Amino acid sequence: MKKSYAKAAFSAAVLLLASASGVFAAGSKDSAKKVEIGAVLLDTKHEWFAEVIEGMKKAGADLGAQVKILSSDSDVAKESSTIDNLIAQQVSAISISPQSDQASVPAFERAVKAGIPVVTWNSKVNSAQSKYFVGVNNYDLGKGTGAFAVDYIKNKMGGKAKVAVLGTSKYSVGIDRVKGFMDQMKALPGVEIVAQQDAEYKELGLSVTESILEAHPDTQIVWCWNQGALLGSLAALKAKPNNKVLLMGTDMSIDLARAMLEPNSFLLAVTTQQPFEIGYTSIKNAYELATAGKTQTEVLVPLKTYTLTNASEIQKYLDDRKNLIK
Secondary structure (H helix, E strand, C coil): CCCCCCHHHHHHHHHHHHHCCCCCCCCCHHHCCCCCCEEEECCCCCHHHHHHHHHHHHHHHHHHHHHEEEEEECCCHHHHHHHHHHHHHEEEEEEEECCCCCCHHHHHHHHHCCCEEEECCCCCCCCCCCCCCCEHHHHHHHHHHHHHHHHHHHHHHHEEEEEEEEEECCCHHHHHHHHHHHHHHHHCEEEEEEEHHHHEHHHHHHHHHHHHHHHHHCCCCECCCHHHHHHHHHHHHHHCCCCCCEEEECCCHHHHHHHHHCCCEEEEEECCHHHHHHHHHHHHHHHHHHHCCCCCCCEECCCEEEEEECCHHHHHHHHCCCCHHC
């Protein structure tokens, strides 16, 4: 029996914890000129990060660099100590998804002051010394499903809908996504936002969706800002007898793709990043800074929206990730 992609992500998290002790690293082609890159993940609780890790590992192998993959586990204090440890180890470069655009600045600037080039990915820091980024336009990520929702509400719901939003007030990337979605909703005067609550992980996505539907049983659409909230909301709606609530959100996964291919699926659209490419490019650019002193200042990886009406694209998504299903 195939394991779920969630289990694959959990296995990746175990490897990350091991890597904190120096257990995991990509091989080096030339030990005399070994390049060591510290790769710091925001957390490992989402399936999304399993693909990031695969991209990082592939880049390390292709470039002959030692890649130390670590997680700050959604903790600014742990992120700070992780950065300090990498400084003490005198790594060649750092690739990091920062916890906070403000609170992560001191540790980020300590690394730069120590002469270590730093590439941020996925999220940013508000520092004049931050010059290199790999990721996406998060406003557009929210806008993608927002545009689909506008079209659907216009053509299928008579221009009127009661919408619940599972967002975040913690991460700037998530705030941008929510704004991108909400700005699209403003284009339709017949849309009512019945609730807007924070939910980051699957467990919260499930419980928040349940509480919203209890308070607002007339909710017609739920939109989620990230993979964890989307998976939780999916579970809540699947457990609801005779569910008629529609679901949309960001960050595709194998489990979500499978759900979209199920008969009578209510998961209509997912706008997603390309996490493998983000992970790969963050290491490649960090390597270029360490070895050549220059790289692209910003790389925005293209987005894609998967819709229920295009089953062939969803199946291709699954086929392309067979190696991640153990």
